[in-house]
Amino acid sequence: MSKPAVRVAVTGAAGQIGYALLFRIASGEMLGKDQPVILQLLEIPDEKAQKALHGVMMELDDCAFPLLQEVTAHSDPMTAFKDVDIALLVGARPRGPGMERKDLLQANAQIFTVQGKALNAVASRNVKVLVVGNPANTNAYIAMKSAPDLPAKNFTAMLRLDHNRALTQLAQKSGTAVKDIEKLIVWGNHSPTMYPDIRFATVNGESLEKKINDDVWNKDTFIPTVGKRGAAIIEARGLSSAASAANAAIDHVRDWVLGSNGKWVTMGVPSDGSYGIPEGVIYGFPVTTENGEYTIVQGLDINDFSRERMNKTLAELEEERNGVADLLK
Numbered sequence: 001m002s003k004p005a006v007r008v009a010v011t012g013a014a015g016q017i018g019y020a021l022l023f024r025i026a027s028g029e030m031l032g033k034d035q036p037v038i039l040q041l042l043e044i045p046d047e048k049a050q051k052a053l054h055g056v057m058m059e060l061d062d063c064a065f066p067l068l069q070e071v072t073a074h075s076d077p078m079t080a081f082k083d084v085d086i087a088l089l090v091g092a093r094p095r096g097p098g099m100e101r102k103d104l105l106q107a108n109a110q111i112f113t114v115q116g117k118a119l120n121a122v123a124s125r126n127v128k129v130l131v132v133g134n135p136a137n138t139n140a141y142i143a144m145k146s147a148p149d150l151p152a153k154n155f156t157a158m159l160r161l162d163h164n165r166a167l168t169q170l171a172q173k174s175g176t177a178v179k180d181i182e183k184l185i186v187w188g189n190h191s192p193t194m195y196p197d198i199r200f201a202t203v204n205g206e207s208l209e210k211k212i213n214d215d216v217w218n219k220d221t222f223i224p225t226v227g228k229r230g231a232a233i234i235e236a237r238g239l240s241s242a243a244s245a246a247n248a249a250i251d252h253v254r255d256w257v258l259g260s261n262g263k264w265v266t267m268g269v270p271s272d273g274s275y276g277i278p279e280g281v282i283y284g285f286p287v288t289t290e291n292g293e294y295t296i297v298q299g300l301d302i303n304d305f306s307r308e309r310m311n312k313t314l315a316e317l318e319e320e321r322n323g324v325a326d327l328l329k
């Protein structure tokens with residue numbers, strides 16, 4: 001007998017990330033090849049956006065995905081989020097050349113108060129929320145604060161793209177395979193202040209830091225390359241990352257729901273006070289996942305260099321949070 005379907009909401013479903021995401025969810029790449037899904041798609045109440053959404057739905061129909069049980073189109077989050085088990089909050093304005101992600105805060109913050117309230121009102125009480133729309137950490141914080149009846153731990157922000165970017169940079173530098181690298185961390189904000197930390201990373205069990213043995217590369221090339229990769233993609237493509245962002249969203253939710261098998265992955269999650277990060281701040285942490293729950297990896301030594309980096313990205317998150325305090329009153 002087949003499993004009951006999981007209801008997945010995707011916002012910004014007619015956007016570029018949506019187009020790279022929906023077909024993979026429907027084919028079972030996110031929740032498993034035996035897991036039927038229902039897609040509840042949200043777009044703005046604008047004729048052009050709704051028409052484009054219907055075009056995407058026609059294409060979903062034309063794929064005849066065996067796991068796709070139903071697809072519905074919405075312009076109101078109160079119907080889009082009804083009973084959803086998973087909500088991927090992608091819909092928001094992307095940045096253009098020369099902008100930082102936090103420049104989007106004023107334009108996008110309002111979206112996440114409205115959507116947080118709607119999740120609070122109508123979603124499954126166990127809904128797992130992934131915020132992709134930028135600035136992702138602070139938008140996740142806004143949604144979490146706007147949904148006081150839902151578990152705060154269920155609101156997460158996407159740092160998996162940064163984690164995946166860092167993996168490939170490390171594999172290329174060390175001449176090793178991405179699949180053999182473990183215990184990488186990206187601390188903090190999805191912004192250029194993020195801190196990709198290789199001190200615990202291993203490749204086939206061996207220290208990657210020792211294998212690379214190049215502190216100057218780590219500090220002056222690796223950390224800024226990962227931090228500024230989003231801007232480099234915008235510069236090259238004229239548009240922000242879409243396929244790689246969708247891929248990271250699939251990875252994030254798949255690992256959260258199906259487990260990471262002991263591997264560390266980076267998720268932006270509300271701090272529980274670990275590593276001196278104030279409770280509630282949505283911060284990139286190393287986690288392992290099992291049975292639909294994540295656990296922050298504990299007991300890691302934080303040296304002076306790391307503490308400085310971790311504090312810098314924290315300070316930026318606190319500044320962003322203060323900037324939206326009025327919205328959350």
Ligand SMILES: NC(=O)C1=CN([C@@H]2O[C@H](COP(=O)(O)OP(=O)(O)OC[C@H]3O[C@@H](n4cnc5c(N)ncnc54)[C@H](O)[C@@H]3O)[C@@H](O)[C@H]2O)C=CC1
Pocket residue numbers: 011012013014015016017018042043044049090091092093094095111131132133134135136158159161162190240241242245
């Ligand atoms: N966290 C991460 O790692 C990444 C985040 N992003 C962010 O993801 C967001 C989406 O990017 P793209 O898909 O490239 O943008 P896009 O402009 O192609 O699509 C966004 C879609 O969201 C819709 N939308 C806007 N407000 C909405 C609302 N209130 N409810 C529902 N839908 C709404 C728009 O109509 C549009 O179709 C941007 O904020 C971008 O900066 C992008 C890449 C990586």
Ligand SMILES: O=C([O-])CC(=O)C(=O)O
Pocket residue numbers: 094095101134161229230231233234240241245
């Ligand atoms: O850089 C951007 O604006 C889009 C994004 O978040 C990324 O690619 O990391």
